[in-house]
Amino acid sequence: MDLRQRVLDLARAYRRAQAPLTPARLAGGVGVHLAYGRMPEGRFGAWMPEQNLILLDPQAPLRRQRFTLAHEVMHLLIQQDPDLLSELHEAYAGKALERELEALCNLGAAEMLLPSEAVEAAIARKGQTPRLVLELAEQHQVSEEVAIIALAERGPVPSLVLMAGGQPLRVYFSARHPSIPDRLSRGLGFRREDPLAVALETGLPQRAEARLPNHAQTYHLEAYPKGGRVYAVYKARLD
Numbered sequence: 001m002d003l004r005q006r007v008l009d010l011a012r013a014y015r016r017a018q019a020p021l022t023p024a025r026l027a028g029g030v031g032v033h034l035a036y037g038r039m040p041e042g043r044f045g046a047w048m049p050e051q052n053l054i055l056l057d058p059q060a061p062l063r064r065q066r067f068t069l070a071h072e073v074m075h076l077l078i079q080q081d082p083d084l085l086s087e088l089h090e091a092y093a094g095k096a097l098e099r100e101l102e103a104l105c106n107l108g109a110a111e112m113l114l115p116s117e118a119v120e121a122a123i124a125r126k127g128q129t130p131r132l133v134l135e136l137a138e139q140h141q142v143s144e145e146v147a148i149i150a151l152a153e154r155g156p157v158p159s160l161v162l163m164a165g166g167q168p169l170r171v172y173f174s175a176r177h178p179s180i181p182d183r184l185s186r187g188l189g190f191r192r193e194d195p196l197a198v199a200l201e202t203g204l205p206q207r208a209e210a211r212l213p214n215h216a217q218t219y220h221l222e223a224y225p226k227g228g229r230v231y232a233v234y235k236a237r238l239d
């Protein structure tokens with residue numbers, strides 16, 4: 001079984017065992033305490049093994065805190081699974097290992113908070129559209145990051161999903177289906193003529209054949225501006 005599938009199974013089993021997923025139950029299931037305190041810039045939470053606690057930033061929005069907590073819990077669940085851990089270390093090393101581990105913890109956290117059946121049902125009704133990021137987040141009271149991860153993982157066509165904002169426009173968060181090779185880092189900027197920048201400036205959704213910043217591959221892009229941010233789905237071209 002592949003690593004992603006095993007992480008999803010871990011997350012589902014944990015969701016069932018710990019339901020209802022209050023913060024205390026989320027942390028308690030892996031035997032750690034929860035504490036709140038200021039985090040360094042750009043971080044929302046951390047697992048502190050020496051003190052056996054997960055530290056969360058109380059300033060972060062509640063849904064974001066919940067996602068961060070679930071992400072840190074996934075680190076512990078993976079840590080406590082020797083088979084999974086050794087497979088991970090066989091397949092990856094160095095920076096690639098760090099990146100893969102972070103992606104797996106995000107994937108598991110999203111599955112914990114937003115069951116894949118709910119995501120698949122929403123996609124079946126509405127299609128693989130960036131509007132679903134907002135709809136799923138609202139309906140299931142999860143952070144937009146969670147909805148982005150779920151949409152990238154569950155879409156019928158492999159895709160990269162992101163939200164961007166700021167002036168100049170830059171990537172806030174992105175997730176990609178495992179078969180999408182292009183990778184985006186947080187903070188990466190868009191050119192002024194990019195369809196995402198146009199969507200934000202005009203307030204109008206955009207559809208285009210577009211490339212990701214710094215990449216050559218073209219995708220079917222749908223971009224949706226809302227509340228000073230742009231949500232985008234880059235679908236792989238199957239033709």
Ligand SMILES: [Zn+2]
Pocket residue numbers: 071075102105
């Ligand atoms: Zn992490």
